[in-house]
Amino acid sequence: MAAYFDTLSDEQSDHPSAIVDDSVKLVQAFRKHLLGFIMFVYVSPFLRHYIPFFKSKADDLLLNLRFINERLDEIIKRRRQAIENTSLDKPLTNDMLTSLITANTPRDVNYTKTVGGEALDRPMTDTEIRGIIFDGFLGGTDTTANTISYIIYYIAHNLDVKKKLIEEIDRIFQGDKTRPITENDFQKLKYCEAIAKEVARVFTVVPSFTRYINKPDEIAGYKWPAGTMFRINADAIHYNRDYWEDPDKFNPDRWMVEGFEPNKHSLLMFGGGLRICPGRKLAMIELVCLIALLYRKYEIDLVDMNAPLKVISGGVTACTELLVEIKPRN
Ligand code: HEM
Numbered sequence: 108m109a110a111y112f113d114t115l116s117d118e119q120s121d122h123p124s125a126i127v128d129d130s131v132k133l134v135q136a137f138r139k140h141l142l143g144f145i146m147f148v149y150v151s152p153f154l155r156h157y158i159p160f161f162k163s164k165a166d167d168l169l170l171n172l173r174f175i176n177e178r179l180d181e182i183i184k185r186r187r188q189a190i191e192n193t194s195l196d197k198p199l200t201n202d203m204l205t206s207l208i209t210a211n212t213p214r215d216v217n218y219t220k221t222v223g224g225e226a227l228d229r230p231m232t233d234t235e236i237r238g239i240i241f242d243g244f245l246g247g248t249d250t251t252a253n254t255i256s257y258i259i260y261y262i263a264h265n266l267d268v269k270k271k272l273i274e275e276i277d278r279i280f281q282g283d284k285t286r287p288i289t290e291n292d293f294q295k296l297k298y299c300e301a302i303a304k305e306v307a308r309v310f311t312v313v314p315s316f317t318r319y320i321n322k323p324d325e326i327a328g329y330k331w332p333a334g335t336m337f338r339i340n341a342d343a344i345h346y347n348r349d350y351w352e353d354p355d356k357f358n359p360d361r362w363m364v365e366g367f368e369p370n371k372h373s374l375l376m377f378g379g380g381l382r383i384c385p386g387r388k389l390a391m392i393e394l395v396c397l398i399a400l401l402y403r404k405y406e407i408d409l410v411d412m413n414a415p416l417k418v419i420s421g422g423v424t425a426c427t428e429l430l431v432e433i434k435p436r437n
Pocket of ligand 1: 243246247250312316375376378379380381382383384387389390
C-alpha cells in the first residue's frame, strides 16, 4: 500500500524509503511476470532459446522470476526465524505465511494437512511455501484490482446502472457512510454482485486460459493427440449468442432475474473445472464490498468520458490508466 501511494500520490508514506522502494520493485516484478508468463505457454522453446527477439524477452522474464523467488525466500526465512524465536506458549501473528510455516508442526494443533487426499505428515519446505505465496500474489492482486477499474469505468458510462446501484446502497446503509459492512449486508448487495459479474462478462480480466490433454481424445468432432494444448477463449464464450441474450449489451439486470443461472461454463470469469480459481469467493467479497464502500461515500466520475479504456494484455488484461474524479457524496 505504502509503495502504491508513494508512486501515485504527492503525499509520501512514513515507511523508510528503502522498504517502500523494495516493495515497489516486488509489486512491479509480479506485474511483469503476470503480463509476460504467457511467453512460456505460447512461444515454442526453439524460438525462446535461439531467436534473439524472443530469447532476450524470455531471459528478461526469467531474471525477473529469479528476483521474485529470491525476495520471497528471504521473507519466508525471516518469518521462519521469528517463529522459531517465539516460545511455544506465546501467540503468533494470524496470517497466511505463518499458517503455512506452522502447518504440521507442534504449533498447528488443529489437523494434518492433506495433498490429493493423502496426509502430509511433515511441515512444508520453503520452496513449497514459496509456490503457494507466489500463486496467491499472482492470482489475487492484479485480477481483482483491474476488475474494480473496469467496474468503475462501466458504472460511469451507464448512468441508469449507477442510479440503481446508489439506490441499493442507500437502502441497505440508510445514509451511514462509515459503518463496517456485515455478512448480512453482503448477502443483500445483489445489484453490486450483478454489476461485478456483468463487467466480468463483457470485459474479463483473464480473457483466456489453457488446458492440455494427457491422452488422445476426441473433442468437438475432431481427434486430438496427447499433449495438445487448448486455449479456452473466455471472451468468445461471454459474447456467444447461444448462451447469452443480447450479449453485446451491458446489462447487470440479467443477473437480477429470479432464478437466473447462466449455462454451465458460460461465465468463465474464474475459469472452471478442477483448476477453477480458488480465490473466487474472496474475490467476489472484495469486489462487492469495494463497490459498496466506494459508492456509499464518494461520487466517482471519469475525468474524460470520451477516453477509451487503456489496457495492456498478457496473462491478464491490465488497466494502464483510468483517470477518475472522486469527491465525497452529499
Ligand atoms: C476478480 C478476481 C479474480 C479473477 C477474475 C480470477 C480469475 C482466475 C482464473 C480465470 C483462473 C484460471 C482458472 C482455470 O484455469 O480454470 C484463476 C486461477 C487462480 N486464481 Fe484467481 N481470480 C481472481 C481472484 C483471485 C484471488 C483473490 C486469489 C487468491 C487469493 C486467486 C488465486 C488463484 C490461483 C492460486 C489460481 C490458480 C489455480 C490453479 O491453477 O489450480 N484468484 N483465477
